Amino acid sequence: MAPPLSRRSLFQAAALAAAVPAASVVPTARAAAAVAESPTASAALPAPAAWTVKPFALDQVTLGQGLFADKRELMLDHARGYDVDRLLQVFRANAGLPTGDAVAPGGWEGLDGEANGNLRGHYTGHFMTMLAQAWAGTGEQVFADRLRTMIGALTEVRAALREDPEVLGTAGKFGTAVENVRGSYQYVDLPSGTLGAASAVTLSAWVKPTHDGNWARVLDFGDNTTRYLYLAARNADGVPRFAITTGGPGAEQGLNGTAALPMDQWSHLAVTIAGGTGILYVNGAEAARNTAMTLTPAALGTPVNNWLGRSNYPADPVFAGAFDEFNVWSRALTAAEITGLQGSRAADSAAGRGDLASYAFDETSGGTFADGSGRGLTAALRRTWGGPSHPGFLAAYPETQFIDLESRTSSDYTKVWAPYYTAHKILRGVLDAYLATDDARALDLASGMADWMHSRLSKLPEATLQRMWGLFSSGEFGGIVEAICDLHAITGKAEHLALARLFDLDRLIDSCAANTDILDGLHANQHIPIFTGYLRLYDATGEQRYLDAARNFWGMVVPHRMYGIGGTSTGEFWKARDVIAGTISATTAETCCAYNLLKLSRTLFFHEPSPKYMDYYERALYNQVLGSKQDKPDAEKPLVTYFIGLTPGHVRDYTPKQGTTCCEGTGMESATKYQDSVYFTTDDGSALYVNLYSPSRLNWADKGVTVTQATAFPQEQGTTLTIGGGSASFELRLRVPSWATAGFRVTVNGRAVSGTPAPGSYFAVSRTWRSGDTVRISMPFRLRAEKALDDPSLQTLCYGPVNLVGRNSSTAYLPLGLYRNAGLSGDLLPSLTPVAGKPLHFTLDGTEFAPFHEGTEDPTHAYFRRSEPRVVFGGTDSGVANPAKSDGTTLLDEIWAAAPFAGKGALVARVRSTVDAWVAAGLLSAADGRTVVSTAQRATYAP
Structure with a gap:
């Protein structure tokens, strides 16, 4: 094994590699022709030398008919049916490309989702990984075709982001208009002096809004948030507003319309100011008049910012929609002249073209707009955020989130929501697309993204990186280290390995390497995938602390923070070690956590083939992961839970947070790789x-x-x-x-x-x-009850690998007794009654118990309250109350702890010795003890 590399030596190696011309990642003729026509033609990711155990590729293991194939088929309906142009819409919009009629997904994957869509792009990455896995696992050409469509589109997006924006032409009121796609962050930048310091003015524009965001500007001329004039399509009341001020918002002199502009229709707005009077016209009719407007453009001097579609207030939205004809006159047009503008171009009206500025947006090319006023004021289309810092940048939102994170000291996901987490999902998706189809365009995208990230992060001080990665939510970076290490295994580029090291969260690594548990209060899914990445860094560098940290971390979660279904976390966070019953809520067991713990367990097994990792894998896979997918097809939604509440009577929500959450993304991946660890x-x-x-x-x-x-x-044992x-x-x-x-x-x-x-x-x-x-x-199954670590009376039922949940609408824990008919083997199953014709279904005390993996919307009880009020053997009730010790252990608990028993005699001997000890300790009367023993002797037992 190679000696560990220091971070400094990695930086030096990366710098050396950057200084020497390297073989660039470019499409080969074979890849460009998209020849990968079967999953066997996929590229191979080399297995690390440090692995003593290695997996098989997905295309080497075929699922047979059964539970997993049935669940996968439900997800493949989504993979085949969902319109990928909807996923690509946010990427195309960000690059200023046409989006057609595609509507961005809802939830987290769109501009109107939670936190204004600050996570958009993540779901697209998940979807590509799902397609890659579906292609490998089924060989259905549709999945490879859809991948290539998406890779082609993302290649076009990245190319567009590298260049200055270009005008999107659309049908205008009179000719060709300019379209501002929502999410493009584009605006028209007019030259300084456009207003000409006029003492009287008319502003006129045709607009077609496509979004009802308040305060989006039709125009805004000013220096800052103190000196400006603006015309907004909608104010806080949803109606047009014009205002001018030299003293900030409190000193605005304004005009407010009376009705909202219609969406997706052309409307004409005009404002005149002269002689102390301002008038707002909407579609040729006077909508507002203010006779106390003492300010004119002359009061503003020569504004620095002269914009169509952008506000001097950075938090205001960029105008979404289309512009056709914008004119500025150095006089107040008459009402008749304004009316005349409704039916023809300004050039053909009595008013003529504006003498200060005049733009007919069909008189343009590329990203510039010709001025017809005679003043030569050529305008330009620009992005509010400028452009990417590196040509490898690829995202569905501007680079501003990444920039903001570098100076952020506290988390605010409405401003910055895990940009490197989103980058991870996109990077993983394009990398998986390459591995599945051998399309070198995908590898070029992945390599470019890593180059871009390295160009940003390698310039930051170590303290800044540690602060960033320690921020809840904003600093979350998911499994990006694993993806970068996988990429490095393909490209061999030194800066890619150096980049992976830049995500070291030293406090977490060092604590876990020392086996010091600091997980209480941490966001669970922010940290689980980090350790899979650190394992891959161990593979690449040989640095022992990465392996030690990952191994010890796993042991801090399993079983100390694990529920019976294999899940972890409550409300997305961890609580104190060994607190299980005390953390049960409606928001337990985030599905992403199970997905990432499975991945970590699997990767640990490659280094240390301990069966404990696969025992956990089976538990979480057969229960939480399978149970997180609803058992019905849907082309539009993956139907995967976010949280799985373990409170009594909980009903699973398979369409959380309007769709497209992180858990629905990982759920898509889980359902298309069920065979990866068989x-x-x-x-x-x-x-x-x-x-x-x-x-x-x-x-x-x-x-x-x-x-x-x-x-x-598991129906067959x-x-x-x-x-x-x-x-x-x-x-x-x-x-x-x-x-x-x-x-x-x-x-x-x-x-x-x-x-x-x-x-x-x-x-x-x-x-x-x-x-x-x-x-x-x-391998015969037995029914067992597993106790919560912090409350032995709170238990969950497991039959072999299957967690059984009660279906009951009660919202209180069900009291259940299980020793009444326990077998000599210790099997609790004889106390339950099988349901005819329904394998793995049983009843107990009027409640049906079913496998957790069934994705229904029944109210369920994953945990119950163990209640054994009297001593009962083989259905024979002794009439004696079941005593308990101070720690909650009952007489029956202590008796049955010795199971299995070789025969009835061995059980009776255990009863007698236990009773004698309890009588001697004063926990049971001698008379009751004799009754308990005689009952055990009289009872009949199942094997």
């Missing part, structure tokens, strides 16, 4: 891990064999593996789940394999395998 191989190919019991087929090309798994798991193809020698490592306490039996070609598989381990079968060899695994 099988792993050792780095030398000597062993095959079978981690998950899922119907699937592995094409192990390196060995020349296939492995087909046939099972209805076992699975069958069949070897196909040729012959090969390898060790088959079968995961023995930690819950498999009722046995784990393996046969090969009908013959039992010797050995005693231990729960929570791998059972190895080594031989030379031949086509037709069959491995049969039997």
Whole structure:
């Protein structure tokens, strides 16, 4: 392993690489022709040398019919049906490109979403990753085609962002008008002196608003927020307003209209000022008159900012819509002249063209506007934010969020909402598109984004970086380190590895590396994906603290902050270690957290193949992840939960926050990669891990064999593996789940394999395998109750890998007793009644219990209150109250803790010894003790 590189040496290497001409990432002829016509033509991401275990590519594992394939098919409806032009709309708008009739998605992925869409672009990245995985997993051409469409569009967007904006022509009132696409941040910049310090003036414009944002300016001429005049399409009351001031907003002299301008229709606005009187005209009719307007343009002198569509108040929206004809006269036109402007161009009216400025927007080319006044005041189309700092910049909003973050000391997501998180999703999406289709345009986009980020972040002081990444929400950067490390594995560019190191959050790394738990109060999903990235940095640099930090961090969450379904967090945050019952709410278990913990567990396994990581993986996958997807198709929405409330009677919300949240994004990804961890191989190919019991087929090309798994798991309590193809020698490592306490039996070609598989381990079968060899695994389920760490009476039911939830509309915890018919094995299942015709469904005390993975809208109880008021054995009630110790442990708890029992005699002996101890401790009377023992002797037990 290479020695660790210091951050300084990485910067030096990056600088050296930048100084030497490098092979640029450009489309090859093959990629440009888009020849990747099957998932087997995808590019390969090299596995790090540090991995002792390696995964198979998605296209090497095919899902068979069953629970996972059914859930995936529901998501593929969305992948096939959603209009990708809607996702691209916000990118095109930001670049000033035509958006056609596409409507931006709602929720977080649009200008009108939460925090004004400050996260837009993230969902597009998720969608591309989903398409890439769907293409690899199914081979359906539609997914590759949609990816190429999106990559082509994003390539055009980046090219447009590199250049000055160009006019978008649209049908005008009289000819061609200029369109300002909402979200483009574009405006018309007029030369200084446009107003000519006139003592009388007429301003005239045709406008077609496409958005009803208040205070968007038709025009604004001024120096700042003290000296200006403006004409707004809508004021706070939604009607047009003109104002002029030399003393700020409190000193404005104004004119207010009486009715709102219609959306998507042409309206004419005109203002005249002369002799102390100002008049506002709307569509040729006088709308307002002010006879006390003492200010004229002459009072403003020569304003610096002369804008159409932009305000001198930075928080005001940029005008969205179209302009046709803008004229300025150095006199007040008469009412008749204003009326004459309604039916013809100014040039053809009695007023003639404006003598101070006159723009007919069909007299233009590129990004400039010719002036017809004779004064030669050529105007230009500009962006409010100027332009990107680097040609690799790609986003659906301006670079201003990234710039603002660098000086921000507190979080305000209405101003800056996780720009590097959004950059991660886009980077991951285009990188996955490249890996899936070998389209080098996608790699060029990914490499350019990393180059741009490096150009920004490498210039910042270390203290600034630490402050940025420590900010809640604003500084969140998701899994960007992992994506950059993956990119570096392809490009080999030194600055890409240096960039990954710039996201080090030293306080978090150092604390976790020292196994010091500082998670209380942290935003969960802001930090989980960081550690997957740090593992990849360990792979690239060999720096041990990254590995130690990731490993210890995982142990701080599992099981110390984990709910029974595998999820974590409450209201997106972590609370104190081992507080489970005390954190249950309607906003527990954010779905993104489960997605990222699965990814972290998987990556840790590659370094240390401990079965605990795959035990967790199975728990979270079979329960929270599957259960977060609603069981119905929908082309428009992914139907994935944000939070999964664990409060009694909670009903899952599959369309949270108007759609397009982070969890819906990761939900799309989860549903198209269910097969990614079923099988792993050792780095030398000597062993095959079978981690998950899922119907699937592995094409192990390196060995020349296939492995087909046939099972209805978890409805079936076992699975069958069949070897196909040729012959090969390898060790088959079968995961023995930690819950498999009722046995784990393996046969090969009908013959039992010797050995005693231990729960929570791998059972190895080594031989030379031949086509037709069959491995049969039997793993009976038992029902168990798992206790909340901070309240043993609050419990959740698990049957094998399946979390069972009660379906009941009560909003109080259900009191349930489970020992009444417990079997000698300790299995609690005999206390429940199976529901005929509904596998994995049971009833208890009138409530139906069903698998958590069923994506219904039933009110559910994931946790219940354990209640064993009397001592009951095998359905026989002793009539004796079930006593408890000060810590809540009851007599029955202590008796059944010794299960399984070899027979009834062993159980009775345990009852007698426990009763004697409790009587001696004064916790139970001798008479009641004798009754308990005799009841145990009389009862009949299930095995």
